Each structure stands twice: as structure tokens, then as C-alpha cells.
Amino acid sequence: MTASLSRVTAIATNTFKEALRNRVFLGLLIGALAMILCSLILSQMVVFDQERRVVQDFGLFFISFAGVVIAIVVGVLLVYKELQLKTIYSLLSKPIHRWEFIVGRYAGMFLILVLMAAIMASAWVAVMLVKGMPILPQYGMAVILVLGELAVVGAVAILFSSFSTPILSGIFTFGVFVLGRLVYFIDELLRAGKGLFVEAPSLRPLARAVVQVFPDLSVFDVSREIVLEIPVTWTYVGESLAYAACYVLILLVIAALAFSRRDFV
Amino acid sequence: MPEQVPILVESLSKTFRIGFERKVVDAVHNVSFAVPAGEIFGFLGPNGAGKTTTIKMCMDLIRPTSGAIRIFGRTPSDIDARARIGYLPEQPYFYDYLTPTELLDFFGRLYGMPSAELAKRIDEVLDLVGLSHARTRTLRKFSKGMLQRAALAQALLSHPDLVVLDEPMSGLDPIGRKEFKDIILSLRSRGCTVFFSSHILADVELLCDKIAIIDHGKLRFSGATRDFLSQGQAEVEVIASNVPEQALVAITPHVRSSERIGTTLKLLLDKQRVADVLAKLMESKAEIVSVVPRSETLEEIFFRTATGRPGANAAAKLPGGVPGGGAA
Numbered sequence: 001m002t003a004s005l006s007r008v009t010a011i012a013t014n015t016f017k018e019a020l021r022n023r024v025f026l027g028l029l030i031g032a033l034a035m036i037l038c039s040l041i042l043s044q045m046v047v048f049d050q051e052r053r054v055v056q057d058f059g060l061f062f063i064s065f066a067g068v069v070i071a072i073v074v075g076v077l078l079v080y081k082e083l084q085l086k087t088i089y090s091l092l093s094k095p096i097h098r099w100e101f102i103v104g105r106y107a108g109m110f111l112i113l114v115l116m117a118a119i120m121a122s123a124w125v126a127v128m129l130v131k132g133m134p135i136l137p138q139y140g141m142a143v144i145l146v147l148g149e150l151a152v153v154g155a156v157a158i159l160f161s162s163f164s165t166p167i168l169s170g171i172f173t174f175g176v177f178v179l180g181r182l183v184y185f186i187d188e189l190l191r192a193g194k195g196l197f198v199e200a201p202s203l204r205p206l207a208r209a210v211v212q213v214f215p216d217l218s219v220f221d222v223s224r225e226i227v228l229e230i231p232v233t234w235t236y237v238g239e240s241l242a243y244a245a246c247y248v249l250i251l252l253v254i255a256a257l258a259f260s261r262r263d264f265v
Numbered sequence: 266m267p268e269q270v271p272i273l274v275e276s277l278s279k280t281f282r283i284g285f286e287r288k289v290v291d292a293v294h295n296v297s298f299a300v301p302a303g304e305i306f307g308f309l310g311p312n313g314a315g316k317t318t319t320i321k322m323c324m325d326l327i328r329p330t331s332g333a334i335r336i337f338g339r340t341p342s343d344i345d346a347r348a349r350i351g352y353l354p355e356q357p358y359f360y361d362y363l364t365p366t367e368l369l370d371f372f373g374r375l376y377g378m379p380s381a382e383l384a385k386r387i388d389e390v391l392d393l394v395g396l397s398h399a400r401t402r403t404l405r406k407f408s409k410g411m412l413q414r415a416a417l418a419q420a421l422l423s424h425p426d427l428v429v430l431d432e433p434m435s436g437l438d439p440i441g442r443k444e445f446k447d448i449i450l451s452l453r454s455r456g457c458t459v460f461f462s463s464h465i466l467a468d469v470e471l472l473c474d475k476i477a478i479i480d481h482g483k484l485r486f487s488g489a490t491r492d493f494l495s496q497g498q499a500e501v502e503v504i505a506s507n508v509p510e511q512a513l514v515a516i517t518p519h520v521r522s523s524e525r526i527g528t529t530l531k532l533l534l535d536k537q538r539v540a541d542v543l544a545k546l547m548e549s550k551a552e553i554v555s556v557v558p559r560s561e562t563l564e565e566i567f568f569r570t571a572t573g574r575p576g577a578n579a580a581a582k583l584p585g586g587v588p589g590g591g592a593a
Contacts, residue, residue, distance in 0.1 A: 003377055010374035014360065021362040086358040090419065093324040094375040095348035264326040265281070265318075 007096050008104040015108020016115075019074060028073065029116055032066030036123040043131065052133050053227050059124040060142055060223045063117060067150045070116055071109070072173045075157025078105050079259075080166040088264055099256035106158050106252055113150045117143055141232045142222050148244035149220035153177050155251035162259040179210055180217035187211045215247045270335065271427040271458040272300035272323060277332035279318055291482050292318045295332070298477045298487040300427075300460050305453050307473035307490070308462040309567065315482040316462040317355050320431050323460075324352050336427070348376065351425035355432045355462075357416035361405035365396055365415050368404065369422055376423040390418040395444065409436035417445065421452075428452055430461035434468060446472060466564035470494070478567065490563070497561030501539045503532045504554040505546050512549030516542045529554065 019025045039058040043051045082088045082105075092098065121143045125135055156176045160169035186207050189195050197204050219240050222232050279293040293315040300306040310316050321327040323334055325341035339346035359368055366387055373383040391397045394414040399407070404415060413436045420428055433449075434442050442465075449459050449472055463469050469476060470490065477487040486493055500521065506529045513530070517523075519538040524531045534542055539556070546553060561569070 006377060007375050010371055014363075014371050017367075018360060018362060086354070086356070087360055089321075089324075089326060089354040090352070090357065090359060090372070090416075091375075092326055093347060093350070093352040093354070094372060095344035095377075096375055097344060261328075263328060264321065 004097070004100055007100050008107060011091075011096075011101060011104025012107035012111060015078060015105050016111045018078075019108070019112045024077075025070070025074060025112065028066065028070050029119065032062065032070070032116070032120055033123050035062040035066060036120055036127060038062075039124075040127050040130065051131065055128055055131055055133065056139075057223055057227050059127060060139075060146070060226060063120045063124060063143060064146045064149065064221070066120060067113060067117060067146055068153055068177055071113055071150045071154040072157050072170055072177070074109050074112060075154045076161045076166045076169040076173065078109055079158060079161040080169070083264070092264065098260045102158065102162065102252060102256045102259055106155060106248075106255075109154050109158070110151060113154060114147060117147050117150070136226075138222070138226055138232050141234070141237050142226055144237055145220040145222055145240055148241050149217050151244050152180070152215050152217065152220075152247045152251075155248045155255070159251045159255040159258070162255040163262070176214060177217065179214045181221075183211055183214050183216040184218040187216075215243075219243060269302055269337075270299055271302055271337060272298075272306075272460055273333075273335040273338075274298050274319070274323070275333045275335075277319065277322065277334060278330050279315075279322060279327060280330045293322070293329075293479075294482040296479065296482070296484045297332075298484065300458060301475065302458050303453065303456050304474040305449060305459045305461070305472050307469040307476040308460065308479070309464075309466065309469060309476055310462075310479040313481075314479045316479055317431055319479065320355075320429060320460075320462060323429060324350070348423070349426040351420035351423060351428045353416045353420040353428075353430045353433055356435065357412060359404050359412070359415060359419075362403060364401050364403055365391060365418065366400045368415065369419060372419050373422055378423065386422060386424075390421050393421065393448065394418045410438060410441050413437055414441070417448065421448075425457065427458045427460065430459065432463060433461055434463060434465050442468070466567055467562070470563040476563075493566065494560070494563060497566045499536045499558065499560055501534050501536055502555075502557045502559055503534060503539070503542065503546075504557075505530050505532070506552045506554055508546065508551040509549045512545055512551055515545050515549075 036059055039055050039062065042058055043054045079102075082091070092101065121139075125139070128135060153173065153176075157169060157173040160172045164172065189197055190204065190207055190211065192198075197207055224230070225232050275297050277293055277296045278291070281290045281292055282288065283290055296315070296319060308316050308319070318327060322329050323336065323341055325347065334341055336343075336346035337349055341347065360371075363371070369387045369390065370383060373386065378386065388397075391400055394417050396411065396414050396418060399411060404412065407415065413433070417430075417433065420430065428449075430449075433445055437445060446468060449461070452459050473490050475488060476490050476493060478485040478493075508530050516532070519542050520532050520534055522533045532542065536558070543553065543556070
């Protein structure tokens with residue numbers, strides 16, 4: 001077990017190093033920081049009492065949006081590049097299990113996402129300090145929850161890239177992200193006594209399947225609570241992270257199984 | 266006994282389904298051979314013969330359709346088996362954002378090598394392959410020959426009992442090839458088994474104790490290099506000058522091949538025909554310049570058996586074109 005952990009750590013460290021030296025990642029990070037700083041400009045365009053709301057809402061949205069883009073791009077490219085550049089031959093011929101490769105790559109990607117979220121959250125806090133706004137504990141919880149969502153999206157990207165092309169993997173992962181954000185609303189519609197699924201009952205089994213299979217990513221979005229100053233508890237954060245961990249585990253197990261069956265011709 | 270055999274391949278087959286129609290291609294068909302401990306074993310064949318596919322199955326990169334492989338008595342999927350192997354892939358690609366030191370450090374950690382031992386070993390292998398001067402340069406700035414050296418360094422890093430080299434001489438200049446050959450010979454002298462594929466048959470003849478020849482996915486020969494060479498035809502090269510036309514007509518039925526360079530004639534004959542041909546040449550007052558007995562090289566036997574045509578003429582008929590060219 002210790003040997004496995006050591007190999008996974010080596011692969012994760014190499015993945016992290018790869019991203020840091022990759023211009024695409026740095027470009028995405030700079031773009032994301034620019035978006036956060038945009039909230040400063042946007043806040044100038046609204047009336048005074050809305051200024052705080054704009055900085056809170058847009059800041060969190062940009063962290064989440066840029067994070068999802070980075071999770072999809074990095075997650076999809078990590079495995080694909082390894083196959084395309086044929087570095088996989090040297091790596092998998094070493095005494096490692098294929099699942100260790102998947103887990104190591106995922107762990108490295110998650111470290112990148114943590115770094116990215118930390119940098120963007122720092123920029124967000126800096127913007128709020130510049131505007132003289134108070135820094136609330138909920139902001140930290142919100143960023144942690146964004147990381148929970150990114151952990152799931154990244155695992156979806158790794159799963160698809162373990163058996164599909166990067167473009168398809170990107171499209172599929174984005175599709176899962178969109179559906180994941182809609183799961184809560186689809187579930188509400190299914191429970192409602194009126195609306196789409198009452199008018200078209202043939203869609204109900206499909207909608208029910210989506211609700212049961214896809215992760216409900218709305219649990220990680222507390223921007224409404226932040227803006228309306230509704231308290232977010234650490235218990236809620238913990239439960240949401242446990243929910244994310246379950247999905248990540250399932251997705252990585254499927255990715256590892258798919259990867260273990262591949263021939264590297 | 267099987268535990269002692271570094272590589273044991275039994276009735277190995279691999280079928281691929283390619284294209285939209287899922288056309289079946291037998292890349293490797295019912296191949297069996299054994300690589301004995303402490304020897305240098307050459308794996309030969311023209312392009313597309315199935316060499317790299319077989320090697321990748323030995324490294325667990327491709328799973329066989331049927332048959333079995335044992336690496337020191339274990340399956341290739343067993344990481345304890347792969348822990349004893351150093352592998353140099355064909356046309357090696359590495360993380361080009363790393364320096365060779367970082368690359369070797371990463372791979373060494375995958376082998377579970379302790380940090381202090383790893384640092385020492387990295388210095389040793391970089392020195393061995395002649396890359397000490399480039400240890401802080403990223404691999405993206407490396408030439409093809411330098412990448413090949415880095416590939417050899419990572420294959421030797423863990424003091425492997427078995428080294429598997431897929432086209433190790435590819436991309437190397439003559440000095441590099443000589444150095445690689447010396448390293449391969451030194452590996453054998455310290456008891457390491459070397460299994461390598463190559464198109465450069467002269468190197469194989471020089472280095473290998475045993476060889477296996479594969480063509481169109483089927484094994485054509487497996488055994489000692491000297492046994493394969495003994496299949497070669499003994500012949501004699503006669504060089505004569507000022508050969509009259511009548512003498513030329515008289516000796517033609519006894520000659521395997523001839524080549525005229527100005528007034529000089531180069532003849533290749535079967536050993537049994539030498540006395541007759543020399544007698545006819547001397548009768549005609551032709552000048553005998555030299556009579557040299559020679560054996561077919563591995564390359565010539567390989568081409569002759571693969572194509573049914575003699576020597577270098579046959580090379581152009583091989584799927585790979587010239588000897589030593591192309592990739593499997």
C-alpha cells in the first residue's frame with residue numbers, strides 16, 4: 001500500500017509539474033484572474049448598494065467558471081497527451097498498476113485545481129479588500145464547495161479521456177457539467193404536479209435516469225446564500241464534499257477499469 | 266526452471282480489428298521462443314513483421330489474444346516482473362518539459378528506489394550514456410540521438426536483470442552505435458539478459474548469442490546465431506582481369522554472379538566450382554588478381570530466406586526497403 005502511495009505521489013507530482021510548465025494552463029489562469037479583476041470594473045457600473053453583490057456574485061461565478069474550464073481542458077488533455085506523445089509506453093512499462101496511473105494523474109490535476117482556486121480566491125479577496133468590503137467565513141466555504149464541484153468535473157474528464165478522443169471527451173464532460181447543474185431543476189419538475197413531465201410523460205423515465213445517474217452539481221453552488229447572506233454551515237460543506245468524494249471514487253474506478261482493458265499500440 | 270527464464274513466449278497470437286469494417290489483422294501468430302538468462306537475444310524481422318507488437322505484449326502494453334508470456338516465471342501484468350525489466354521503446358518519447366535528471370528521478374521513484382541511491386544512480390547512468398553535460402537541459406532541446414541516450418539511461422536506471430530494447434540503434438551516429446554496442450556487451454558481462462530488436466543485422470550478428478526471426482507475424486527461426494549462420498552458403502570471390510570473351514562464355518555456367526569494373530571481373534562462385542573456373546581462366550591467359558573464400562553474412566542469409574533472392578539485390582524487395590531502414 002505504501003509502495004502504491006509512493007508511485008501515485010510520484011505521478012501526481014509529475015502531473016503538477018507538467019501543468020505548471022504548460023503555457024495553456026498558465027494562459028487559462030491569467031484569463032481567469034483577468035475575469036476576477038473584471039468584477040472591479042463591473043462593480044463601478046452599478047448603483048452603490050449593488051456593488052458588494054456584484055463583486056461577491058461575479059467573483060464566485062468566475063472562480064467556478066474558470067475552474068470548470070481548466071478542469072475540463074486539463075482533465076481531458078492529461079491522458080490524451082500521454083497517449084498522443086507516446087510517453088505512456090515508458091511509463092506503463094515501469095512497475096506500476098494502471099489504476100495508479102489514473103489516480104496519480106487525477107491527484108495531480110486536483111492539486112492544480114486547488115492551486116488555481118487558491119490564486120483566484122486570493123484575487124477575489126483582494127478585490128473585496130480594495131472595495132473595503134468585509135471578508136466573511138462563507139467565502140472560504142463557497143470556494144471549498146467550488147473545489148468539490150471541480151473534483152467531480154475533473155473525474156468525469158479523466159473518465160472520458162481514458163477511452164475517448166479529446167474533443168469528444170471535452171464535449172461529453174461539458175454535457176455532464178450542464179446536466180449536473182440542471183439535475184436539481186429536473187428533479188423539482190419531476191416532483192411538481194404540473195409542467196413539462198406532466199405534459200410529456202414519456203420523458204419521465206429519461207429524466208428520472210438523469211436525476212439518478214448524474215451528480216447534482218447545484219449542491220456545490222452557494223452563491224445565492226452568499227449574496228442573500230443566508231448562513232452556510234460546515235456540516236453542509238462536509239456532506240457536500242462527501243457526496244463529491246463518492247462520485248469521484250465511482251468515476252475513477254470506472255476510468256481505471258476502462259484504462260486497464262486498453263491496448264497501447 | 267521457468268522462473269530462471271527471463272522471457273518465455275508460448276503460442277503467442279495477437280489479432281487486431283482495424284478500420285470501419287473491423288477488418289481482422291493477425292499481427293502475431295502462434296509465436297514461441299525463450300530468451301535464456303545472461304545472453305544477448307536478437308529479435309529480427311522486416312517492417313510490420315510483429316516485432317514491436319510482441320515486445321509490447323512482453324511489457325504488458327498490449328494484451329495477447331491467445332498464448333502466454335512469462336517474465337521470470339510471472340505474467341507481464343505482474344509489477345514484480347516489470348520491476349526487473351528496463352525497457353527502451355521504439356522511437357522513445359518522454360516528458361519534454363523535464364530535464365534528464367528530473368525524468369530519471371521520476372522513473373526511479375516508480376521503481377521505489379531510495380532517494381540517496383537514486384541520486385547516485387542518476388549520475389552513473391547519465392555518465393554511462395554520455396549525457397552528463399546535458400543534465401540540466403530540458404528534453405525538448407534534445408536531438409534524436411540524445412533522446413535515444415536518455416531512453417537507454419532510463420532503461421538501465423534500476424539495475425535491471427533484463428533489458429528490452431526496441432530498435433536501440435535507431436537515430437544514433439556511428440560513434441553512438443559503437444558506444445551502445447559496448448554498453449550492451451558490458452550488460453551481458455555483468456549477467457544481465459538483453460533482448461533487442463534491430464534492423465541493423467550486422468550489429469545483431471556481432472552482438473547476439475541467439476536470435477529469433479519473425480515475418481508476417483510468424484516465427485521463421487529461433488536458435489543460436491551460429492546455427493542460423495551455418496545455413497549460409499560458402500562461396501568464393503574471384504577477381505580477375507583481362508579475361509577474354511571466349512573464357513567468359515566458358516565460365517558463365519559455373520558462376521553464381523559476376524560484375525565487370527573496367528577490365529576487371531569480379532566473380533562469385535560455389536566452392537565446388539573454383540578449380541574448374543580457375544583452370545579455364547588460366548588457360549585463357551587471364552590475370553588472377555585474388556581468390557577469397559567468404560561466408561554469407563546474417564544479412565545475406567536473412568534476405569535470401571525472406572525473399573528467395575540473394576544478398577543485397579533482395580534488400581530492395583523487402584517491405585522495409587533498404588537493410589536497416591524503417592520501423593517495425
